[in-house]
Amino acid sequence: xxxxxxxxxxxxxxxxxxxxxxxxxxxxxxxxxxxxxxxxxxxxxxxxxxxxxxxxxxxxxxxxxxxxxxxxxxxxxxxxxxxxxxxxxxxxxxxxxxxxxxxxxxxxxxxxxxxxxxxxxxxxxxxxxxxxxxxxxxxxxxxxxxxxxxxxxxxxxxxxxxxxxxxxxxxxxxxxxxxxxxxxxxxxxxxxxxxxxxxxxxxxxxxxxxxxxxxxxxxxxxxxxxxxxxxxxxxxxxxxxxxxxxxxxxxxxxxxxxxxxxxxxxxxxxxxxxxxxxxxxxxxxxxxxxxx
Ligand code: UT7
Numbered sequence: 393x394x395x396x397x398x399x400x401x402x403x404x405x406x407x408x409x410x411x412x413x414x415x416x417x418x419x420x421x422x423x424x425x426x427x428x429x430x431x432x433x434x435x436x437x438x439x440x441x442x443x444x445x446x447x448x449x450x451x452x453x454x455x456x457x458x459x460x461x462x463x464x465x466x467x468x469x470x471x472x473x474x475x476x477x478x479x480x481x482x483x484x485x486x487x488x489x490x491x492x493x494x495x496x497x498x499x500x501x502x503x504x505x506x507x508x509x510x511x512x513x514x515x516x517x518x519x520x521x522x523x524x525x526x527x528x529x530x531x532x533x534x535x536x537x538x539x540x541x542x543x544x545x546x547x548x549x550x551x552x553x554x555x556x557x558x559x560x561x562x563x564x565x566x567x568x569x570x571x572x573x574x575x576x577x578x579x580x581x582x583x584x585x586x587x588x589x590x591x592x593x594x595x596x597x598x599x600x601x602x603x604x605x606x607x608x609x610x611x612x613x614x615x616x617x618x619x620x621x622x623x624x625x626x627x628x629x630x631x632x633x634x635x636x637x638x639x640x641x642x643x644x645x646x647x648x649x650x651x652x653x654x655x656x657x658x659x660x661x662x663x664x665x666x667x668x669x670x671x672x673x674x675x676x677x678x679x680x681x682x683x684x
Contacts, residue, residue: 406615447482480672530648
């Protein structure tokens with residue numbers, strides 16, 4: 393499709409494969425599939441869920457939201473349901489919101505879904521983006537617990553750098569569909585700096601040090617960014633969950649997909665301390681320090 397090579401992509405990004413959704417898939421249909429697996433893993437029924445949050449910036453409809461559609465597809469009948477747009481940091485933002493809702497007693501069981509179809513948002517002739525993004529969905533259920541839980545969360549945004557990574561929403565009457573735009577090397581440099589500060593701040597907030605961590609579960613944008621964050625924390629790469637070699641950058645889905653991979657592969661065990669982090673368009677970034 394574009395002038396590139398497997399060698400360039402592998403060396404500069406770490407990506408070997410990506411998953412592309414079928415034409416009839418949507419953020420909601422994929423999110424519902426992920427949500428069903430999360431409910432099963434949590435041993436819960438649809439009516440146990442009182443809030444559904446779908447982190448996405450590729451919803452097929454503004455309304456009904458993907459979260460409402462996911463609730464419909466899963467038979468969740470009495471939950472508050474809404475989408476949350478924070479690009480690649482969407483899951484971390486959703487986690488932060490869900491955590492607050494549980495702390496205040498507004499919710500007891502929140503289904504958090506990250507679902508995005510970014511491959512189809514990339515210009516097929518733009519080699520700087522078309523090689524990076526894949527489609528995917530991941531989900532988890534967050535609930536109250538005395539033994540496990542959230543140690544600290546942090547989320548923030550820099551609203552003055554939005555033009556470096558953007559996805560215009562097509563407007564009525566517009567003839568061309570605008571593509572995703574990314575000034576990759578500028579985003580790269582900023583991501584490395586922000587993520588280093590983010591992980592440090594989150595550990596401080598949680599009263600922990602990097603030595604307490606069992607796993608880093610990072611956003612999967614670029615292996616070099618992930619490795620830089622792991623170095624900052626003095627973590628061995630064996631303590632980092634990496635999925636981008638198989639999935640590419642799946643935006644809001646990448647952290648829950650990595651969490652899923654870590655748990656289902658048996659690497660992440662009950663009681664492990666995990667640091668989830670992500671950075672994306674906006675710029676937005678967020679983290680969660682949790683005892684699984
Ligand atoms: O998930 C949301 C946040 N996103 C990110 O965190 C992504 C951050 N950015 C990145 O991961 C990297 O910046 C990229 C993988 C996108 C690009 O890697 P880079 O090492 O920063 O490359 P670059 O943009 O500085 O480009 C270096 C060269 C350029 O050629 P010249 O000007 O040096 O001749 C590009 O035109 O590589 C060229 N290039 C490519 N060559 C072959 C750019 N894309 C390609 C490609 N194949 N696909």
